[in-house]
Amino acid sequence: MEGDIALFGQFIGAGLAAIGSGLSAIGVGSVAANYLSGALRNPSAAASQTATLFIGLAFAEALGIFSFLVALLLMFAV
Secondary structure: OHHHHHHHHHHHHHHHHHHHHHHHHHHHHHHHHHHHHHHHHOHHHOHHHHHHHHHHHHHHHHHHHHHHHHHHHHHHOO
16 A cells, blocks of 8 residues: 555656646747747847757757656656
8 A cells, every 4th residue: 555655656746747848848939939029020130049049949948858857767766
């Protein structure tokens, strides 16, 4: 019985940690939408902001990958 509760806790924790993967998709969409909004308002400045776009996308994706990693660690390593 005690082992079942611990297993249940692992899966609940992994599910909560996996929420971050979905939220990172929202972050990537937000970064891309704001870039496109700015590029359409001022097309001449769009080329200078491309590097900032890719940095923002990389940070948002990295948070999702870290969240996924925590979920996997909670499921299989703990």
